[in-house]
Amino acid sequence: MSQLTRRNFVQGSLAIAASTSIAPAITRAVAPNDKIGVVVVGAGGRGGSHIGEWLRDSRTEIRYIVDVDEKKGQDRCNAIEKQQGTRPSFVTDLRRAYDDDSVDVMSTATPNHWHALAGIWAMQAGKDAYIEKPVCHNIAEGSALIAAARKYKRMCQVGTQCRSSSAVQGAVEFINKGGIGEVKFARGLCYKRRKSIDALGNYPLPSGVDFNLWSGPAPYTDPKVTRKRFHYDWHWQRMYGNGDLGNQGPHQTDIARWGLGIDSHPVSVISYGGRLGYQAERKDPSYVDAGDTANTEVTVYDYGDKCIVFETRGLDVTNSPDDELNKLFQSTRGNKIGVVFYGSEGYVVQRSYTHCTAYDKDMNVLKDFKGGGNHFGNFLDACGSRNQETLNADVREGHLSAGMSHLGNISYYLGEDQKASPSEIATALSKVKSLDDNGKTLERTVAHLEQNKVDLNKYPLSLGPHLQFDPEKEVFPGNEAATALVSRQYREGFVCPKAADV
Numbered sequence: 001m002s003q004l005t006r007r008n009f010v011q012g013s014l015a016i017a018a019s020t021s022i023a024p025a026i027t028r029a030v031a032p033n034d035k036i037g038v039v040v041v042g043a044g045g046r047g048g049s050h051i052g053e054w055l056r057d058s059r060t061e062i063r064y065i066v067d068v069d070e071k072k073g074q075d076r077c078n079a080i081e082k083q084q085g086t087r088p089s090f091v092t093d094l095r096r097a098y099d100d101d102s103v104d105v106m107s108t109a110t111p112n113h114w115h116a117l118a119g120i121w122a123m124q125a126g127k128d129a130y131i132e133k134p135v136c137h138n139i140a141e142g143s144a145l146i147a148a149a150r151k152y153k154r155m156c157q158v159g160t161q162c163r164s165s166s167a168v169q170g171a172v173e174f175i176n177k178g179g180i181g182e183v184k185f186a187r188g189l190c191y192k193r194r195k196s197i198d199a200l201g202n203y204p205l206p207s208g209v210d211f212n213l214w215s216g217p218a219p220y221t222d223p224k225v226t227r228k229r230f231h232y233d234w235h236w237q238r239m240y241g242n243g244d245l246g247n248q249g250p251h252q253t254d255i256a257r258w259g260l261g262i263d264s265h266p267v268s269v270i271s272y273g274g275r276l277g278y279q280a281e282r283k284d285p286s287y288v289d290a291g292d293t294a295n296t297e298v299t300v301y302d303y304g305d306k307c308i309v310f311e312t313r314g315l316d317v318t319n320s321p322d323d324e325l326n327k328l329f330q331s332t333r334g335n336k337i338g339v340v341f342y343g344s345e346g347y348v349v350q351r352s353y354t355h356c357t358a359y360d361k362d363m364n365v366l367k368d369f370k371g372g373g374n375h376f377g378n379f380l381d382a383c384g385s386r387n388q389e390t391l392n393a394d395v396r397e398g399h400l401s402a403g404m405s406h407l408g409n410i411s412y413y414l415g416e417d418q419k420a421s422p423s424e425i426a427t428a429l430s431k432v433k434s435l436d437d438n439g440k441t442l443e444r445t446v447a448h449l450e451q452n453k454v455d456l457n458k459y460p461l462s463l464g465p466h467l468q469f470d471p472e473k474e475v476f477p478g479n480e481a482a483t484a485l486v487s488r489q490y491r492e493g494f495v496c497p498k499a500a501d502v
Contacts, residue, residue, distance in 0.1 A: 158398025180343030236291030243293025415464030
């Protein structure tokens with residue numbers, strides 16, 4: 001298999017190092033033989049972003065596009081040919097591209113259930129891998145990816161691009177230097193409107209889609225498609241996606257861990273929530289949405305002396321009933337996606353990928369942090385140096401942050417049928433170790449649901465079990481049902497190996 005050399009990267013690395021924007025143009029002329037061969041796996045919306053990044057970097061040439069939808073893939077090839085001057089090959093099976101020695105780097109933006117296997121197969125074939133978040137669909141897959149990266153000495157970067165943002169880097173450094181005093185607690189938010197994905201049904205498969213390859217490691221449903229919008233709404237079906245806790249969450253939980261200096265899984269987790277509100281929106285009490293992940297979910301992660309809480313709200317957030325958060329985000333309306341660090345002397349708020357703000361206890365601004373970075377460029381630099389430590393988002397960081405999503409969802413899934421009133425949830429949370437005011441967070445969550453006309457007597461919240469977790473063994477001691485959800489059953493031909501077997 002081909003190996004990347006430092007020769008490919010020297011001048012380009014200097015150009016990247018000087019960059020401060022998310023996707024700068026690099027204008028250095030490179031001889032064709034010096035190009036780094038790239039295969040992009042997944043030609044959808046996020047795949048298009050990957051394509052744009054590789055086209056902007058003069059060190060790379062896109063040599064393959066992989067997609068199970070031939071029309072979508074061929075359309076991408078047509079567009080790339082116009083910009084790049086050479087046409088990439090199109091294949092539906094990524095293994096055909098991995099067999100080509102002219103390919104050095106793989107980047108994948110497939111549905112979540114394909115992330116780990118696409119990365120492991122690439123690294124086994126001698127390719128470096130850039131994998132979108134969440135880096136894995138379950139915890140065991142994340143450990144397998146780390147093992148593959150180390151065994152085959154491959155660079156494996158996760159698409160948590162805030163790790164390359166100068167704004168977030170500056171804010172984390174400010175926290176670490178004591179800018180807001182002692183910090184032991186952070187709150188991640190995904191207050192982001194998500195409309196219903198329409199009723200559960202049996203919809204026709206889009207023409208030209210190889211459903212066997214699309215299903216890959218997930219169960220094959222013969223080919224029964226239960227959602228209308230095939231190419232995106234898999235996010236909200238747990239066989240393929242991980243809900244917004246696993247979609248948006250890995251960005252914010254990653255920043256929360258980073259700022260708190262947490263380098264392990266939590267020791268316990270508990271979630272409560274539900275897929276709520278769509279009956280009221282449709283004015284149909286019998287309406288069943290095709291999604292089976294929570295659109296409202298609160299998860300408490302205990303790390304011993306530190307704590308993280310992540311909140312997902314998918315209903316309307318036009319006027320959020322959250323006075324303190326409204327002040328910190330300087331907004332009373334619309335989506336709120338970010339992280340709040342609570343220090344003994346103030347707060348730091350990550351309010352976007354390129355903007356963070358530090359406040360004192362009286363909400364006076366102490367400092368603003370602004371600026372982006374080049375996450376793909378950082379990956380290429382590490383591929384050239386062969387130094388995994390220079391990756392801003394190494395696979396292990398991605399595994400720990402994605403793992404938070406999986407742990408939170410495991411608690412929710414196990415408690416999905418355990419319906420509870422707000423007072424019953426409050427009683428359960430009073431026994432959970434947390435640095436948050438769990439009661440106030442619950443009150444704000446309930447107020448949000450009531451604002452969206454959710455009748456909690458008719459459609460109650462679900463309360464997951466408070467699960468103890470072994471961060472080293474990655475099991476739930478004494479709980480076989482929870483430990484079973486650390487991995488999944490795979491189909492023949494698409495088995496994601498265990499860490500010990502890569």
